[in-house]
Amino acid sequence: MEITCQKCRRTTELPVCESCGIVAPVPTVVSYFELFGLQLRPVILEEDLKEAHLKLSQKVHPDRFQGRPRDELELAVQWSSLINKAYATLKDPTERIPYLVGLETGKDPKLARTAAVSRWTLSLFNNVRQACEAADALITKKISSRIVAAALLEQRQRHADSLQGLKDLVAKMRERTIDDLKKIDEHWPEATPDKRGALVKLLSKIGGDLAYLAKMDSLLEERLLQLSI
Ligand SMILES: [Zn+2]
Numbered sequence: 001m002e003i004t005c006q007k008c009r010r011t012t013e014l015p016v017c018e019s020c021g022i023v024a025p026v027p028t029v030v031s032y033f034e035l036f037g038l039q040l041r042p043v044i045l046e047e048d049l050k051e052a053h054l055k056l057s058q059k060v061h062p063d064r065f066q067g068r069p070r071d072e073l074e075l076a077v078q079w080s081s082l083i084n085k086a087y088a089t090l091k092d093p094t095e096r097i098p099y100l101v102g103l104e105t106g107k108d109p110k111l112a113r114t115a116a117v118s119r120w121t122l123s124l125f126n127n128v129r130q131a132c133e134a135a136d137a138l139i140t141k142k143i144s145s146r147i148v149a150a151a152l153l154e155q156r157q158r159h160a161d162s163l164q165g166l167k168d169l170v171a172k173m174r175e176r177t178i179d180d181l182k183k184i185d186e187h188w189p190e191a192t193p194d195k196r197g198a199l200v201k202l203l204s205k206i207g208g209d210l211a212y213l214a215k216m217d218s219l220l221e222e223r224l225l226q227l228s229i
Pocket of ligand 1 (some may be wrong): 005009010017
């Protein structure tokens with residue numbers, strides 16, 4: 001991203017002026033894609049993102065601004081935190097997709113996150129929720145005798161196996177969703193504005209599915225840990 005340096009008035013790349021070395025103020029509106037010089041699209045190469053992140057973080061690393069005026073050091077810290085937040089958002093498709101949908105529709109990414117969800121996701125979520133409730137009942141069950149203890153142990157083991165089965169299914173569905181995401185990405189560059197609207201709708205659903213799948217995974221993981229104690 002290019003700006004005019006406030007000090008030397010030369011055109012330079014953000015965030016540090018190439019000719020006088022001062023740190024530019026953090027822009028209030030900047031897309032994370034733009035920040036890293038990446039194309040705005042559903043799929044990004046992890047190597048490209050990593051490289052861009054490393055390059056930018058090095059430029060504003062607070063260690064480079066030791067002994068400089070306090071406000072400049074403060075700007076470097078602000079840049080570092082923006083860059084890290086942008087990296088975390090773009091790296092994870094569960095964060096990246098709602099963010100992209102937010103940019104395309106002008107909606108808050110937090111709201112875009114679960115605005116649309118597939119029916120199969122909701123039905124799987126229902127199964128996961130019931131299995132977790134059953135697990136909670138087993139986890140809190142009191143042991144009154146040795147025989148009960150042995151039976152309970154067996155029941156817990158069986159339930160852990162079925163939770164693991166659900167967890168594997170969640171992982172498989174996530175893989176499939178990522179495959180769908182790649183298909184949308186292939187059509188993205190040549191999509192005309194009306195076609196793009198349709199793709200954004202599909203993306204919105206994918207974002208919702210990914211968010212639900214992540215939630216399911218953590219619910220199951222939590223119970224599996226408790227059952228293994
Ligand atoms: Zn300058």
